[in-house]
Amino acid sequence: MKTVRIAAIVLALAASATLAGCSSSAPASSVAPTPTPSPSTAAPGTVGDFAGSWGTVQPGQPSLTIASDGDFNGTDGCNALAGTGKLDGDTYVFGPFASTLVACEGVTPWLNLAATATVADNTLTVFRTDGTQIGTLDKR
Incomplete structure (x- = not known):
């Protein structure tokens, strides 16, 4: 338990150093119909089309x-998150990840609910554990 607390504190400090404000009047990413995923061409041990940077870097x-080995890091618009995932067919499966827990006014922190994702037309579509689409991020 003490190790988990220390890890959470270290992650929180790192996140607070990199996040430059949490409030925004911009709406959360729009939720659109699920596009058809692209067939996977990933080399063994990589995450293929999922590797790269997604979304916009704005407060x-x-x-x-997402790194080619499946490790990921980012922000839900307020909280930093980091973890690892893997490819399962044409789906990226988010593994356990750590996230800070800062409350930020005007931000809908949907990315911290990610369980799986698909890619189609340079758009990462993110889903909850129940398969409900929760958002999209465009490749940058």
């Missing part, structure tokens, strides 16, 4: 960077 807006 109050979600963004995510």
